[in-house]
Amino acid sequence: MTANTSRNRPAEEDGSAELLSGTARDLPPGRHQFHKERLMAQIHDLQQAEHTAAAPMRERRRRLLRPAIALPLTAVALAAAVVVGLTRSDDGNGVRDYSPALTTTIGAASSKGVPQLLDQISLAAARSSSSRPDVEPGQYIYIKSESADSYVSNTDSGTSLAGHPLHTRQTWMSPDGTKGWLIDPAVNKSPEGETLSLPDEQGNTPKPSLNGPSYDYLTKLTTDPDKLLAKIYAETKGQGNSPDQEAFSTIGDLLVESYPPAELYPALFKAAEKIPGVVVVDDATDAAGRHGVAVARLDETSGERDEWIFDSKSHVFLGVRTVQVRKDSEDGALIPPGTILFTNAILERTVVDGIRQTPSAKS
Amino acid sequence: MRTRVRAGDPSAFAELFDSYANAVYNHAFRLTADWSVAEDVMAAAFLEAWRLRERVDPEGGSLRPWLLGIATNTARNQYRSNRRYRAAVDAAAAAELSVPDHADEVADRIDGRHRLATALTALARLRRPEREVVTLCLGEGLDYEAAAKALGIPVGTVASRLSRARRKLRDLTGTPPADGAPPKKVRGHREGTGLPRQTRGDHTHVIRPAQEGKR
The missing domain is CATH 1.20.5 (Single alpha-helices involved in coiled-coils or other helix-helix interfaces)
Incomplete structure (x- = not known):
C-alpha cells in the first residue's frame, strides 16, 4: 500500500484520513x-x-432464467398500468420497439392425462440425460436458446408494453457456478457479451440455491421426488403468488438454463406431477416455432400460465413460455389474453472445454 | 442498477440497502455524532432515495456517492446548527471516555474509544460544509468529483474546502503530514472511477435481469 498522492485520491494524501478510521462500525x-x-x-x-x-x-414472479449469480427471489411488485403494442426504446439496453406484441393462440388446458404425460416425459428425460456427459471441473455448460419477452414499462411519459423481440442467447457456466459468460443482445448489446463470473459487481458471491443453482449444487439435490418437492416448498415459502405456483415455477426454472444431472432430471418431472393444479395444454409453440404439448399451471392471481413445452412424440423438452391466459385486472388493456410474456426455447445444451467456446469450435 | 433504480424496482433498493446501509450509517454518524440519530438519518436517506429515484443519472458508476449525498442533506436537516453538533460531540465523547478503562478490557477497545472521541472533537471544530467534505472524502473515500456531485457543488469548492479542513485538522490534532508511514486504510471502499460494467445498468422490467450476470 503506497501513498497515492493523486488528486483523485484525497483520502490518501496525508494522515488526516486516519483520524476518521475509528468512526466506522456496523449497524447493531x-x-x-x-x-x-x-x-x-x-x-x-x-x-x-x-x-x-x-x-x-x-406480486409478479420474475420469470427468469436464473443462473447461480441470481439473487434470491424477493418480492417484486410490478408497478404498472398501461397501453397496448406501443413500445419505446428507452432504456438503452436492447429494448427495441416492436409491434405488435408477441401473441399466441391459447391452447386448451385439461387436467386429464397429466400423470400419464409426465410419466412419459420423465422416461424421455431419463433416456436423454443418461447419455449426457457429466461436467468436469474446468469445463463449461453451454446453453444456446432463443428468447423473447414482453412487459409493462413504466416511465415518466406513461406506461406501455415493452419487451425484447426474439433473439439468440448463449451462456457458459462453470459447474461450480463461479465462472460464466453471457452473450445476449437483450442484456448487453456488445457482440462480445459480458462476464457472469463471481463475485458480482457488488462484490457478492451468492451461494447456489434452488433459485440460482450451479451444476454442482444440482448434483447434491435429492432425487427422491417427494423429498425434492418438500425441499422446494420449504425453500420457496412466502415467495410468489401461491406455494403451488411457486413450486411449479421453481421446477420450471431448473428445466431451462441449467444442466440437470442424469438422476435429477426425471425426478423433477415426478415431483411436478405431485403439485396440485398442473394441467396438460394440447398445443403450444416454443420460441423457435416448434409445436408441442405443454405441462402447465395457471397462476390464479395474475392470470398467467407457465407452460413447459415438449415434443408431442418424443416428449423431449423444447422450452418454456408464460402466456397471459386470463384478463389481467390491472394491466388488462396492455396485456390482453394471448400475450406471450416470456418465451425461451433451448436450441443447444452441452458441455464444452472452454469459456466462450462453442460446440462447433470444439476439437 | 441505475436503470432499475430509476424504474422504481424495489429489489434494486433492497440491494442498495444491503450494499450501502453501513456506509450511509457511518457517514451519518460522522455528521451527527450520535449513533441513534445516525440510524434514523440512514433510514430516512434510503426512503428519500426512493423518492428521488427518477433524478438518478442513467449513466455512471456506483450509486454509493449518490446515497451519501442524500444522507448528507438528511443529516443537515437534522443538525442545522454547528452548536448542536458540538453539543452532540461533547455528549458522545464524554460517553466514550467516561467508561473507566477496565484492566481486562482489550487495549484495542480503549484505543478505539479514545480515537472516536478525538475524531469527533476534531470534526466539531470544522464548519459544517468542511465537515461534509471531510466525511465524504476522508471518511468514505470519495474522490473530488464524486464528492462534488454528491453535494451538488463544484469540484474546485470540494478541493478548497478539503484543504482548508485538512489544515485545521492538522493544527488541531497535531497530526503531522504523512511522514512515510503508509496511511491506514479507511474503512469502506474508496470509490474508484466507475467500472464500465457498472454503468451498464439493468433493465426496467420485472423479468429480472438475472441473466445479466454482474449487476
Missing part, C-alpha cells in the same frame, strides 16, 4: 434487517399510493 445486530424490512414496506406503501389502482398490488 438486527438493525440492518429491521431497517431493510421497514424500507421495503414503506416503498410498497408509496408504490400503492402512486398507483392508486383499486386492485391490491400483486
Whole structure:
C-alpha cells in the first residue's frame, strides 16, 4: 500500500484520513434487517399510493432464467398500468420497439392425462440425460436458446408494453457456478457479451440455491421426488403468488438454463406431477416455432400460465413460455389474453472445454 | 442498477440497502455524532432515495456517492446548527471516555474509544460544509468529483474546502503530514472511477435481469 498522492485520491494524501478510521462500525445486530424490512414496506406503501389502482398490488414472479449469480427471489411488485403494442426504446439496453406484441393462440388446458404425460416425459428425460456427459471441473455448460419477452414499462411519459423481440442467447457456466459468460443482445448489446463470473459487481458471491443453482449444487439435490418437492416448498415459502405456483415455477426454472444431472432430471418431472393444479395444454409453440404439448399451471392471481413445452412424440423438452391466459385486472388493456410474456426455447445444451467456446469450435 | 433504480424496482433498493446501509450509517454518524440519530438519518436517506429515484443519472458508476449525498442533506436537516453538533460531540465523547478503562478490557477497545472521541472533537471544530467534505472524502473515500456531485457543488469548492479542513485538522490534532508511514486504510471502499460494467445498468422490467450476470 503506497501513498497515492493523486488528486483523485484525497483520502490518501496525508494522515488526516486516519483520524476518521475509528468512526466506522456496523449497524447493531438486527438493525440492518429491521431497517431493510421497514424500507421495503414503506416503498410498497408509496408504490400503492402512486398507483392508486383499486386492485391490491400483486406480486409478479420474475420469470427468469436464473443462473447461480441470481439473487434470491424477493418480492417484486410490478408497478404498472398501461397501453397496448406501443413500445419505446428507452432504456438503452436492447429494448427495441416492436409491434405488435408477441401473441399466441391459447391452447386448451385439461387436467386429464397429466400423470400419464409426465410419466412419459420423465422416461424421455431419463433416456436423454443418461447419455449426457457429466461436467468436469474446468469445463463449461453451454446453453444456446432463443428468447423473447414482453412487459409493462413504466416511465415518466406513461406506461406501455415493452419487451425484447426474439433473439439468440448463449451462456457458459462453470459447474461450480463461479465462472460464466453471457452473450445476449437483450442484456448487453456488445457482440462480445459480458462476464457472469463471481463475485458480482457488488462484490457478492451468492451461494447456489434452488433459485440460482450451479451444476454442482444440482448434483447434491435429492432425487427422491417427494423429498425434492418438500425441499422446494420449504425453500420457496412466502415467495410468489401461491406455494403451488411457486413450486411449479421453481421446477420450471431448473428445466431451462441449467444442466440437470442424469438422476435429477426425471425426478423433477415426478415431483411436478405431485403439485396440485398442473394441467396438460394440447398445443403450444416454443420460441423457435416448434409445436408441442405443454405441462402447465395457471397462476390464479395474475392470470398467467407457465407452460413447459415438449415434443408431442418424443416428449423431449423444447422450452418454456408464460402466456397471459386470463384478463389481467390491472394491466388488462396492455396485456390482453394471448400475450406471450416470456418465451425461451433451448436450441443447444452441452458441455464444452472452454469459456466462450462453442460446440462447433470444439476439437 | 441505475436503470432499475430509476424504474422504481424495489429489489434494486433492497440491494442498495444491503450494499450501502453501513456506509450511509457511518457517514451519518460522522455528521451527527450520535449513533441513534445516525440510524434514523440512514433510514430516512434510503426512503428519500426512493423518492428521488427518477433524478438518478442513467449513466455512471456506483450509486454509493449518490446515497451519501442524500444522507448528507438528511443529516443537515437534522443538525442545522454547528452548536448542536458540538453539543452532540461533547455528549458522545464524554460517553466514550467516561467508561473507566477496565484492566481486562482489550487495549484495542480503549484505543478505539479514545480515537472516536478525538475524531469527533476534531470534526466539531470544522464548519459544517468542511465537515461534509471531510466525511465524504476522508471518511468514505470519495474522490473530488464524486464528492462534488454528491453535494451538488463544484469540484474546485470540494478541493478548497478539503484543504482548508485538512489544515485545521492538522493544527488541531497535531497530526503531522504523512511522514512515510503508509496511511491506514479507511474503512469502506474508496470509490474508484466507475467500472464500465457498472454503468451498464439493468433493465426496467420485472423479468429480472438475472441473466445479466454482474449487476
